[in-house]
Amino acid sequence: MSIKNALPVYVQISEMLIRDVSAGHYLDGARLPPERQMAKELGVSVTTLRKALNDMTHKGMLEKRQGSGNYIKTNKNLASVYSFFRVELIAGGGLPTAELLALDRTVKPTHFPAFGKGNEAYRIRRLRRLNGQPAVLEEIWLDGNQSAQIRPADLSESLYLFYRKSLNLWITEAEDQLTIATVPEWSPATFDPTHGEHCLCAQRLSRSQSGAAVEFSLNWIDTNVARYVARIK
Amino acid sequence: MSIKNALPVYVQISEMLIRDVSAGHYLDGARLPPERQMAKELGVSVTTLRKALNDMTHKGMLEKRQGSGNYIKTNKNLASVYSFFRVELIAGGGLPTAELLALDRTVKPTHFPAFGKGNEAYRIRRLRRLNGQPAVLEEIWLDGNQSAQIRPADLSESLYLFYRKSLNLWITEAEDQLTIATVPEWSPATFDPTHGEHCLCAQRLSRSQSGAAVEFSLNWIDTNVARYVARIK
């Protein structure tokens, strides 16, 4: 019988690097020291360090360039979720913006899938536009334990960026379930899908690195304006 | 100027294994020889072999079990696409079956995205069921150059399996676009979504290892019965 050991060294290293990036020690595109130097400083072999870096590369947090160096990707990790699931104009693309409609904190509805440990959650309602056109009505539920307080200013643009920078929360896993649903009664007049009262609805459960569910969101999509795209490679 | 060298050894090994699986030398779930033995037989180091096997694991073609062995996944590679995009009963899961409605070969509609090089394509129409309930109406377009002839018997169950076994075609990349659409006029009476005449429609463009688009499909989903699920990790 033996005491359970710590995590593998390469996991410790990648987690440390992720914390460093999250703390702002590395900006987007920053180059890491050469592998041999880094390994020496960390007191591990180059092989072990490389395993940590390769894992991060696979997660989309790092870009390796032979002969050049290893480069941190921060804004891009946000894209690692969006590059798989995204909403775009029917013609393709579209510049995304978001308008905060409401922000409050309430008890979680019982019929939602489990996310986080708290009884309460933040509820964020936004109208997302593509090239100025209302395209998606969004309701995000973020576990109340994640943050003492969220202010509207925090939610100006990229939520995943806010999660990572302020909450030290990296969304690395997500599942969307798509159905046809009725538009919610709090829908603003500017959001007006016209397939009767029905529209496409994506329900997303997001998980952090640890695999724990931390966020649940509902996204009503106006299919007259936009379409939902999922891609795997 | 120098002659272009061969591919890395670990790539050669994984490609060889993929060919072997494709040729039926390994059945689903088959266990590979121990790594040390395999490395010896192949004349490479265990490290190099392990890199090949790890790559295959990431591609979903192999399952590694510590202390046990390395196991081929064939039906499961089909799942590597389906594990990201899938249709399941609203209650979850459901045993999938497929009923062939029509199979013919015609010229590609001009408004489709480009796939394959031929002017003609096979058009396969199927009704997919979950636990016997009609859930998805499917129209698959496969480039005519891929195969001299397709017989209905080929299409009994898993199309991806047929692609891989008969056409030596591995689907490794796919993109779905979801909208709300009208049910096609060739819909059988048993498929009857009741959100007016509209239902959820997923349009999928699939690509092979080389990155070339080879298949385009349309999937009308009865959201009274089933839902579409996309997952990334």
Added chain:
DNA sequence: AGGAATTTGTGCGTATGTATC
């Protein structure tokens, strides 16, 4: 333009830990 220095990629061999059988 070209060559040297730098940096990552590939590959080998070995030792030890841990899970499975």
Added chain:
DNA sequence: AGATACATACGCACAAATTCC
């Protein structure tokens, strides 16, 4: 408990890509 098999970790050598002078 022992044997087997994969996981982790180390160190080294050379190849290939990039960068810099």
